[in-house]
Amino acid sequence: VRENLTESVVHENESVCERGKFQCESGACVDSHLVCDQRADCPDGSDEASAICKGFCDKREFACDDHSCIPIDLRCDGNFDCSDGSDEREDFCNLNKTSEYFTCCTYDRQ
Secondary structure, three states: OHHHHHHOOOOOOOOOOOOOEEEOOOOOEEEHHHOOOOOOOOOOOHHHOHHHHOOOOOOOEEEOOOOOEEEHHHOOOOOOOOOOOHHHOHHHHHHOOOOOOOOOOOOOOO
16 A cells, blocks of 8 residues: 555646546645635645635636625625625725715717
8 A cells, every 4th residue: 555655646736636636735636616616625625725716706706705706796786795795895895986976987889
C-alpha cells in the first residue's frame, strides 16, 4: 500500500485528479460541479476558498460574500437575496444610491 502512495505524490501545479474533478488542497478529488456551491466537499474545505470562488459569477451576476451568485439587478434593491445579506451592504449600496429627487435614465439609441 505504501508503494502505491508514492506514485500519487502531487508535484506543484500537477493534478492527480481525472478530468471533471477538482483537486482539493489536501490532494483529495471532488466533482468539479461541487466547487463554489456553498458546501465544503473537500475534507479541508478548499473547494469553497474565496480565492477560487471570487470570480465564479458571470458578468450579469453579483458575487455574494458567501460565494453564491444572484442576478445583478437584485443588488441594493432593499431585499436580502444573498444568504449572508452582502447584496444589501450599507457601505456598498449607499455609494450607488441615487437621490430620491433625481432618477437617472439610459436610452437605447437606434
